[in-house]
Amino acid sequence: MNLLELKDRIKYYFESPSDLTDTQIIFAVNSARKAAEQRYAFEMNKRVLQVSVDLRTGADWTALKVLNTTKPAYRVRNIKRAYIMSADGLGFTPIDFAYKNLLEFPHPDTTVLVGSEPIAATADIRKLYIVGPTVYFYPFGEAGVVSNVAFDAYIWQPDYKVDFETEDWMLMHGHEYLFWKTLWELNFKKKEWVPRQEGNLQLSADNAEMAFRNMVVWDGTLKGGMTSLNENL
Secondary structure, three states: OOHHHHHHHHHHHOOOHHHOOHHHHHHHHHHHHHHHHHHOOOHHHEEEEEEEEEOOOEEEOOEEEEOOOOOOOEEEEEEEEEEEEOOOOOOEEEOOEEEOOOOOOOOOOOEEEEOOEEEEOOOOOOEEEEEOOEEEEEOOOOOOOEEEEEEEEEEEOOOOOOOOOOOOHHHHHOHHHHHHHHHHHHHHHHOOOOOOOOOHHHHHHHHHHHHHHHHHHHHHHHHOOOOOOOOOO
16 A cells, blocks of 8 residues: 555544544644654664764764665664674674663773773773763763764654655555544544544554554564553563
8 A cells, every 4th residue: 555545544434534634644644654653663774874983072873874885764763782893894883782871981991891801991892872862882982983883773754745645654564554544633623523422532542552453463473472552572
């Protein structure tokens, strides 16, 4: 299914669809898609992304390009794994990363303790830390020196535009969810279905939830096993 077919099906279900513009429909479809992505990290939204991280000032991780490409950056939902890249870009060494609230900037002449052994702050024991929108190496290194890092990450899909030939995995495999959730979104404007009229509004919401769960089950088959709906992958 593409956006044109989805739009036609949506308008068919309203008794008076003439006041629904293409822009309004696309806005509601995007809202429905984003609601699903907020609840679940879909396997089809996984990418291998790349960023150059300054050893002192870090780098923004919220919008990154696909590994070894110059294509426009994807907005990043969350990071699953991290790797230090070799100088030729062919080797990948896993590196631990964690979320941290505060990173101290040690003086270049000071040392840090690892276990009971003092070592230079620039020694190769760094880990990656995410503080808000920035990813850092810690202990810190010299400003201006960068290291390339690759991530297994989940992205936010780009917003749909008013281009009704658009197709993607969610339109193909999650069109029932997009249909019912978009109807529910648009009904706040149309107000054609209300609970006192045979419960149609609730039916639309229930159908969207059932379709969402079916989409999650389908996505789980790509991973070889199920994951919980609220798993922060």
